Amino acid sequence: MRLTHKVVLLAMTPLIAAMSLIAVAQRHQEELLAKRQQALVKSAYMEAARSELRHFVAMALSTISPLYNTGRDDDEIKQQVMRQLAALDYGSDGYFFLYNDEGVNLMHARQPELVGRNLRRLRDAYGQFPIQLMMDKAKAGGGFVDYSWHKPSSDADAAKVAYVTPLPRWHWWFGTGLYVDDVDQVLAQLDEELAASVNTTTRWIAGISVAGLLLIFGVGLWLNMHELRLADAKLTLLTRQLVSSQESERAYLARELHDGTGQTLVSVKLLAESALQRLNAAELGDERALAARTALQRAVDRLRDALVEVRGMSHRLRPVMLDTLGLPAALAQMAQEMWGDSATRFTLRTDGAVEDLPEAIKTVLFRVTQEALANIEKHAAASRVELQLDFTPAGLQLRVQDNGRGFDTEFFQRHPSRGLGLRHMRERLAAIDGTLSISSHPGQTLLLANVPKAVITRFSRQEPNANRQP
Known part of the structure; x- marks a missing residue:
């Protein structure tokens, strides 16, 4: 990478890092806001649903109280209560249900096929036993139960919240529920709107970042390109001159070794060989002559090795x-x-x-x-x-x-x-x-x-x- 590119990159990096951190922080804050908004909407929706359920059950109690409070326990009065509860429906998915303390369905306004069946062990989509849960809640005096149940209008299971209350003298309990899957649709719509807002903000940040980067890039090139090119050219020229100087010095040393030291070693080698030849020609037989011949032969061998080494050094420096x-x-x-x-x-x-x-x-x-x-x-x-x-x-x-x-x-x-x-x-x-x-x-x-x-x-x-x- 050229020095110019490094300088421009050095200028761009802080801006990219800053804008990236801003984008990450903005997305993080919007995600937190989305979660809080979803929690608030869901909480408000569920609170309204529970309030409405209590109102419906209170209304049903006020309707059947004249019959229940008569003190009669015969089948006729019970049938009248069942008919009044069955008539109290509201909308396509609003109805009342009636069970005894053993979990047997006594009345169901939307699913008559369930009447007479013991549904205590019936599991919902969450894997729990909703009838057992509601029966326990009714025995405790009444309350709310969250579960999943078949929704008539959509013919599919959906999340539901119910409010149940007991009729202790008859060992009955009844209640009604509201489907709360609509809140998921509302939350999904909020998520889509928030995602669109996040994407718009991110695009704005990206656009500002790109504009800033282009501005830095252009200004950096305009201010520094000429000087950096000159500096690069000077550096390249200096490198070439340095290499040329090194090679010149190598050539000089090679010539000195070859023509100076090498020739001197050749001369010494020739003199030693000449002396050794004369000493051999004299055919002296005493020990001193033999030792002299041996020493001269060693000197000639070492001079030959030194000459080979000097020539090798000369060639390696500059062939x-x-x-x-x-x-x-x-x-x-x-x-x-x-x-x-x-x-x-x-x-x-x-x-x-x-x-x-x-x-x-x-x-x-x-x-x-x-x-x-x-x-x-x-x-x-x-x-x-x-x-x-x-x-x-x-x-x-x-x-x-x-x-x-x-x-x-x-x-x-x-x-x-x-x-x-x-x-x-x-x-x-x-x-x-x-x-x-x-x-x-x-x-x-x-x-x-x-x-x-x-x-x-x-x-x-x-x-x-x-x-x-x-």
Whole structure:
């Protein structure tokens, strides 16, 4: 992510967080308000229903009291009471019911098929025994019972609240109930209206947030884009100069080791070998001559090892082939030094017309390949390594592929300190406007480094002597 994007994101984040918190708080408050409103509406509705039920039962008692208070207990007077209760209906779902103390239905104005049946063990939709509950309530002097019962107008079970009262002399109790499923419809309608209000408020908050974000984005771009581009360009130039300085210093040290220290070691080695040859030619047989020959031979061997080490250091600092024969030859030499005597099979392919690349580009690609091959040698345990350079009209692509154990690329992206080599490769390519992609799983790891043709052309113009052989 570019620095410009980070700055804009830093400005947007507080606004997004603030508006999100406002939206969450607003939705939370409206949910609380909805619950309170539902509780108040339901409470008021149920209180009105209970008050109405008490009124109906009181009205029924006043109707049957003249008959009940006569003191008669014969069937005729009881039948008159039943008929009066059956006639006291109100609406399609308002009626009275009558039971004895054993739970046998004596009168039901809407469901005559229940008359004569003992309904104490009848379960409602809630799994409870409503007749038993009402019978217990009547024995306690009367009261309210919440239950579920068949609703005649809808031909389905619905929530209902009933008020029952006893007729103790006859061992009867009667009551009436109101269906309260209408309150659910009212609450559902309130929920819909409140949800619509919440959605409208949320849309307003979202609109204000988007407008604020766009304003911040536009102002941020207008104020900072030019300066950030200049800073980015200066940083990129500084990185290139730093890499160029490092490579120049490497080249200098390589030349000094090769031409200075290396030549000195060669001279000393030749002198020691000459002295050893003369000492052997003298054919001296005493112990001191034998010891001198042995010491000189050890000196020659160590000088030979030191010379090989110095040449290796010189090549690692800056391979001469990279400047003389180009990138493919330098890569082949590096691979030969790594795996020339091992069982690992190495293949180098070059597709397309090979171009003499600018100094900066071939140096970066050489260092990226050097790091990749070093990682393969240390960690991959691969038996086959393939290296391919594709020169195409679109640019240059470097492919490094092995059949090793692989690694978790996401882990190294989350923990940059654990993958310094990968980060350095990305930074080197980014410094020349190239890209790096890596995919890995057990049995195959593929590294792709791409440098567009336009970048190669631009660096060629910046390095007019790049195509000249030193």
